[in-house]
Amino acid sequence: EELAAINEELDGGTITEAEEYEADVEKLNSPQYVKDKLKREIKRLKSLAGNNAEANVERTYIETCLELPWNVSTEDNKDIDNAAKVLDSDHYGMKDIKERILESLAVRNITGSGKAPVICLAGPPGTGKTSIARSVAKALGKEYVRICLGGVRDEAEIRGHRKTYIGAMPGRIIEGLKSAGVNNPLMLLDEIDKISSDYKGDTSAALLEVLDSEQNVNFVDHYIEMPVDLSNVLFIATANDLSNISRPLLDRMEIIEVGSYTANEKFHIAKEHLIKKQIKENGLLVSDVKFTDKVIRTIINSYTREAGVRGLERQIAKIVRKAVRELYKAGVFTSDGTRDKTVKKTVNISDKNICLLYTSPSPRD
Numbered sequence: 326e327e328l329a330a331i332n333e334e335l336d337g338g339t340i341t342e343a344e345e346y347e348a349d350v351e352k353l354n355s356p357q358y359v360k361d362k363l364k365r366e367i368k369r370l371k372s373l374a375g376n377n378a379e380a381n382v383e384r385t386y387i388e389t390c391l392e393l394p395w396n397v398s399t400e401d402n403k404d405i406d407n408a409a410k411v412l413d414s415d416h417y418g419m420k421d422i423k424e425r426i427l428e429s430l431a432v433r434n435i436t437g438s439g440k441a442p443v444i445c446l447a448g449p450p451g452t453g454k455t456s457i458a459r460s461v462a463k464a465l466g467k468e469y470v471r472i473c474l475g476g477v478r479d480e481a482e483i484r485g486h487r488k489t490y491i492g493a494m495p496g497r498i499i500e501g502l503k504s505a506g507v508n509n510p511l512m513l514l515d516e517i518d519k520i521s522s523d524y525k526g527d528t529s530a531a532l533l534e535v536l537d538s539e540q541n542v543n544f545v546d547h548y549i550e551m552p553v554d555l556s557n558v559l560f561i562a563t564a565n566d567l568s569n570i571s572r573p574l575l576d577r578m579e580i581i582e583v584g585s586y587t588a589n590e591k592f593h594i595a596k597e598h599l600i601k602k603q604i605k606e607n608g609l610l611v612s613d614v615k616f617t618d619k620v621i622r623t624i625i626n627s628y629t630r631e632a633g634v635r636g637l638e639r640q641i642a643k644i645v646r647k648a649v650r651e652l653y654k655a656g657v658f659t660s661d662g663t664r665d666k667t668v669k670k671t672v673n674i675s676d677k678n679i680c681l682l683y684t685s686p687s688p689r690d
Contacts, residue, residue, distance in 0.1 A: 342370075342384075343367050343370055343371045346363075346367045346370070346387055346391070347364070347367055349391050350363045350364060350367070350391070353391060353395070354395060354396045354397055355393075355395030355396055356395060356396070358551065359390065359395055359551055362390075362550075362551055363387060363390055363391070366383060366386060366387055366390075367387060369383060370383040370384065370387065382488060382489075382493075386488050386548075389495060389503070389548070389549070390549065390551075392503050393499070393502060393503055393549070393553070394502060394503075394505070394506055394507050394508045395508065395553075396508065397506065397507050397508060398507050398508050398509045398557060399466065399467065399468065399507050399509060400466070401465050401466060401467060401509070402464065402465050402466040403434045405427055405430060405431055405434070407464060408426075408427060408430055408461070408464035408465065409423070409427055411460055411463055411464035412426070412427075412457075412460055412461070412464060415456065415460040415463075415598075416453055416456070416457060416460065417590060417593045417594045417597060417598065418586070418590045418593070418594075419453070419457070419583070421581075422446070422457065422581055422583060425444070425581055426444070426457070426461060429444065430461075430464075430465070433559075442577070442578060442579035443536045443560045443561070443562060443577060443578045443579065444560075444561050444562070444578070444579055444581055445517065445561075445562040445563070445564055445575075445578040445579065445580050445581065446458070446561065446562070446563045446564070446581050446583050447563075447564045447565070447567050447580050447581065447582055447583065448565070448582060448583030448584060448585075448632070449565065449583075449585055449631075449632035449633055450565060450632075450633055450635065451631060451632065451633020451634055451635030451636070452583045452584070452585065452586065452632060452633040452634075453583070453633070453634075454563040454583055455471070455513065455515060455563060457583075458471075458511065458513040458561045458563070459513075461511060461559075461561065462510075462511040465511065465559075467509065467510055467511040467559065468505040468506065468507050468510035468511070469510065469511055469513070470501040470502075470504060470505050470510050470511070470512045470513065471513045471515055472497050472498070472501055472512060472513065472514055472515065473515045473516060474514055474515060474516050474517050474519060474520045474528075475515070475516035475519040475520075476519060476520075476521070477497075477519075477520050477521075477528050478520070478521050478522065478523045478528060479523075479526065479528070480526025480527060480528055480530070480531045481496065481526070481547070482496060482497055482528065483496045483497060483498060483528060483531040483532055483535065484496050484531050484545075484546055484547050485499060485546040485547040485548035485549065486547060486548055487547050487548070488547075488548050488550070493548055494548060495546050495548040495549060496546050496547075496548070498512070498535055498544070498546070498555070499546045499548070499549060499553065502553070502558075508554065508557050508558070509557035509558060509559070510558060510559070511558075511559045511561065512558050512559070512560050512561075513561050513562075513563065514532075514560060514561070514562040514563070515562075515563050516563065516564070516565070517532075517562040517563065517564050517570065517574075518564035518565055518566050518567065518569040518570050519565075519569070520532070529570070529571040529573075529574045530571075530573075532574055533573060533574060533577065535555060535560075536560060536562075536574070536577045536578065537577055538556065541554075541555035541556055541558075542554055542555070542556045562578060567580065584632075585631075585632030585633070586632070586633065586634060588622070588625050588626065591625045591629075591634055591637055592618075592621055592622060592625060594634050594637075595621050595624075595625070595634070595637055595641060596616075596618070596621060599634065599637065599638045599641050600614075600616055600621075600641055600645075602638075603638065603641050603642045603645045604645055606642075607642070607645045607646060607649055608649070608662075609645065609648070609649065609652070612671060613648065613652060613657075613670075613671060613672065614644075614645060614648045614671070614672050614674065615671055615672070615673045615674065616641075616644075616674050617673075617674065617675055619675075620674050620675060624637065624640050624641070624644075625637060628640050644674055648672040648674070651670075651672050652670055652672060655668065655670040656668045656670075657669075657670050
């Protein structure tokens with residue numbers, strides 16, 4: 326009672342803050358061992374002075390644990406036909422890849438378990454590996470979390486730091502769960518072949534526990550210090566070069582090869598997806614710019630030489646930007662960027678003027 330009176334006189338607010346945490350713990354949807362642990366931490370916080378550095382560590386830890394979605398999940402869309410439609414509308418071709426993904430989703434629906442091999446999409450840059458994962462998340466109605474592993478060398482990036490260290494924080498997996506707000510998101514481990522190791526530990530070895538369905542039921546982050554169930558998370562990995570991935574990690578994933586596109590596939594991807602996307606991103610209407618089929622094939626055969634379509638999209642964007650300039654000259658847009666609806670003008674990109682739109686000649690010429 327004396328301590329409470331002193332704190333009230335000093336306007337410390339520690340007791341009130343602790344009571345708020347206790348109320349939040351009672352409302353928390355989590356296993357009982359989590360609540361017991363947090364109650365012990367709150368009791369410890371009460372015994373610390375309000376401006377103590379250790380008290381700040383306790384506050385951060387308690388707030389992080391309260392923000393985690395321990396038993397909060399979303400209902401998946403289990404309609405396989407809907408998933409097939411979403412994948413077909415977002416990506417042209419890739420028949421084998423789509424079929425394999427739909428098989429995995431069908432098995433998950435029947436078993437109700439996430440204990441399936443982690444899918445790793447392996448292929449050259451620009452072939453749509455990341456966008457496939459995003460489409461799967463959209464088809465299932467899952468939260469989408471992308472974790473880029475390129476250049477990660479420290480094991481603590483995966484497992485987190487001990488909370489006694491200065492500036493300690495959870496690993497990227499726990500941070501991904503926290504940002505998703507649910508315990509069953511789709512988590513994309515992007516560029517998994519670009520992780521490396523140094524004196525701070527082996528990052529690929531830390532990922533073994535995350536991706537192993539037998540172990541990730543009780544994944545322990547060094548910062549949280551309590552088991553976190555990752556079995557409901559749908560993991561998808563992407564890689565460019567499989568030779569850079571350690572053998573034990575590769576053993577826990579099912580490799581799906583994403584090959585390079587043929588010229589015909591690039592043509593359909595450009596016509597059905599890329600041109601519409603770039604016209605929209607550059608502030609135009611589909612009726613403002615018209616590409617002939619011959620132009621699209623000329624760009625593919627003469628201006629891009631790649632496995633994917635990223636360079637092709639850049640070339641289309643280049644032409645669309647020049648079309649914006651032509652529409653400005655024609656008076657379709659005023660100086661402040663607003664559209665003059667009385668002026669009608671369509672920029673036709675034909676095979677005759679395609680070379681004029683480029684500042685450099687074709688590499689093949």
